[in-house]
Amino acid sequence: MPELPEVENVRLKLLNIIKNKTLLKIDIFSEHNLSNLLGTEVNEFNSLINSAITDILRYGKYLVFEFTSSSDTKYLVSHLGMSGKYYQNKVLDKHDHVVFYFEDDIYLSYNDVRKFGLLTIKTKEQLFTTNPLNLLAPDPFSISCEVFYNSLNKHHHEIKTLILDQHIISGIGNIYADEILYSCGISPLREGSKITLEESSSIISNAIKILSHSIKEGGSTIRDYNSLGIKGNYQNFLVVHTKENCPCIYCKNPIKKIKVGGRSTYYCEYCQK
DNA sequence: AACGAAACCTGCGCGC
């Protein structure tokens, strides 16, 4: 469930479930097959035991669990990749790789079919000075328009590729990139260095509008992806993504599907310049 | 240096 609105919904739900709960035990299954998923040694995970979850934060598409004990504070940084999900008290299956047992008989499993996600432990010192958060750009809600505009103008990539680049702006993925550029009337193929300051501002304000709306609708649930039983509704509000050959809601010409930077891209060639 | 391609994984749906 990987873009900003879906991750934000997971964050809010997780806070309701485990805020102020103490971690009692962690199980990690077949850890030798999880070398890309686990950024930290297993014993580092065990160092979280007997700490309580004092907060859950989100940076772009990353979740950050704050664990506090009497002696120190540590952070679990989690990215859901393409197929990562959290479940509460679910009967485990072969894709539940890590299970966190809390007080009050609550357990959370991290399930990830494709194992593109990430779970890594950081100290307070390391959190923003090491991968992956050290190079992460601000999300549309907090980025400065001038900084964003200057980043775009440094590159000759297509604008769609640039707004998917988490070092330039974070939180936007393949679905919302298409929706945002459509609402701005900007072609996904336009070169970043040709985007004006006004258009940069439009990208940010449309991103804020679309992402906020999606957060309110619980995110998008397509192909049955969801986490913690969250069933999003925003897929019903999509106007270009997945709409190949459907009439553009503005000009009625068919929506085109192309590849940009290797990703499926939907747009209206008449409304987006 | 910069670009697209392939890699990392698994499962699903499609056409033959």
Add this chain to the structure above:
DNA sequence: TGCGCGCAGGTTTCGT
């Protein structure tokens, strides 16, 4: 029914 192919809400690494 079975097989092969292409596809998937992401990101990093590898070639030319």
